[in-house]
Amino acid sequence: MDNNPPLKRVIVREQWCKACGICIAFCPRQALSADTSGKPTWNTDVCVRCGLCEQRCPDFAIYLEEVNALG
Amino acid sequence: MSSLADKYLRGHKMPHIWCPGCGNGIITHAVLRAIDQLQWERDDIVIVSGIGCSSRAPGYLDFNTLHTTHGRALAFATGVKHGNPRLKVIVLTGDGDCAAIGGNHLIHACRRNIDITAIVYNNSIYGMTSGQFSPLTPTGSLATTAPYGNIDRAFDLCDLATAAGASFVARSTTYHANHLRDMIVHGLQNEGFSLIEAMTHCPTYFGRRNRIGGPVEMLKMQQEQAIPVQRAASMTQEQLEGKYLIGELHNQQMPEFCALYEQVIQKAGGGNQR
């Protein structure tokens, strides 16, 4: 086990997201849920940072960003 | 600045025009991930398209981009590649654009084995004109111009490209987005004509009319219908009914057109000129 995996967080570009629901439906850990507009909100605790949401997003609206340890 | 979108998209042109849940963005993303993986120079790349929903992709991509006339992307791309063989030429095209109006250009680009990678966004329908059947629409499907069901047979585009002489042919789906990226990487690396058929979904004009459901249901259908070519080898004809193969379907190195033309120049004695 890697004790220091790179820290990543999920970012959603609200302006580009068209709320299709693909990222939510296919998240293997159910780490994404729909807000009232149908766009994803992220549950950091269950997310394994697999990146499937980013790869299947038709809108380039969701992505994993490496977190600067100092920032 | 960490996403591929920041790196490769013309951000001021976003969000794109595609419908919610349209697979075109997934394929376009896979193309960018493939380019990024190969670390190609942005300015060495020319992305060419025809007309249709998928052909709008180049407008969002920050490369040399050429949005041409309907069906003609491969003809223009052939001129670009032959004009400057140093350039890496990628064609983004749709099922109607490539297999109907552009069908002649497709078979001849395959035949020449010119070093172009064509990625066919196959959503089984003409989306831009709101839902007419294409040569890749499955028989029996409903479309605005097939209100009683499509009586035409569909091409197997990969078989067609292989028969016509393409040196690399593969298929993947938007559900298998990482696999799709890998197929595109292999296509880009191939020195010759490569065709990658990307099975995608049009929830607006195909899914709804054919009562398949929305984008999520359509992706699930891809998951069920797509059979990796290795696994298919141990399956019966019966088991393969209604399925299609994904993976590398054909890979055979053959002389490439521009390389052969260099030999023509040598033979003609023009080798020391431009």
Add this chain to the structure above:
Amino acid sequence: MAEKRLMQGNEACVAGALAAGMDFFAGYPITPSTEIAELAAEYLPQRGGRFIQMEDEIASMGAVIGASLTGRKAMTATSGPGFSLKQENIGYAAITEVPCVIVNVQRAGPSTGIPTAPAQGDVMQARWGTHGDHPSITLSPSSVEETFGLTLRAFNLAEKYRTPVILLLDEIVGHMREAVILPAEGTVEVIDRVKPVCSPAEYRPYDAAMGETAPMPDFGSGYPYHVTGLTHDREGFTTSKPAEVDFIIRRLHSKIEMHLADILQWEEIATEDADILLVAYGATARSAKAALKMARKQGVKVGLFRPLTIWPFPEAALTQVAKGKQVIVPEMNLGQIALEVERIIKAEVSGVNQVDGEPLNPAKILQAIMVGSEVSR
């Protein structure tokens, strides 16, 4: 050293193109233009240039545009049926402002017509063949030597004004053999497109004022940009904003119309004292010239106005020359330029028309001149 040679018109076309720096040709076989493709296939690789035979005429035009975008000086050659097929992408070259040369060696039509017979039935198609409002530069030579010069000029105009230029030959000029004097290599004026000097970040591909043409980089030269056949703004991106659309369409025309002094060429023969004016172009102008000489011998004062630039038509010059004269327009069609001449001089003209696949005989033109001189007497 200039060189005197016996040459065919189609051969002179290739020689003129090579003198202009043609280094790319895409084509498809079609009578009576095929020699142009054959010679391009032979000569281009000798100079490091590139030839390709495409699967059809549509593809040839597409490949020419693609190659031009990489910085090549590109040409294609065809005849009527192929010219019809090229129209779609000629319009694309017009709106995207991609320099290229399209040669149409006219044959009898419509449709497949008579592949080996001359005609001038594509004059209006050269002007209006592709859809939408677009300008056209079309040149029409009357001799083999002029074919050399006008092909060279077609490239120069294409590069200078970033536009497709049509070279309208006919079967007679294309297949005729004549002695030509070829200028020594390097002695002719060759114009290359202007390339951007600003930084890539500042570059805007269609940012030009009325009457002007923006610099054009080659793909792969450090200025990645977007090219589309959709109506676009100064950045090159799709727009449907009325003010932007209006501007780009009007600028497309203005870059030609504001430079007529540079673009228009015509010849006037014996027009000063003429009572009757012949207006003729291409091979027909040769017959007209012969008829003029015969008529003059009989004491009839005939002049000839011969446009080398057919589109735009030299309107002002014709208006000036035609004043007070009876105008006759001989053509190998049923009166395409005659109507244009009537529109320009605002008076009725008489036509001498031939559509049987045979060249227009000088005697037939002379007959019309004589009838005209009776009328004017």
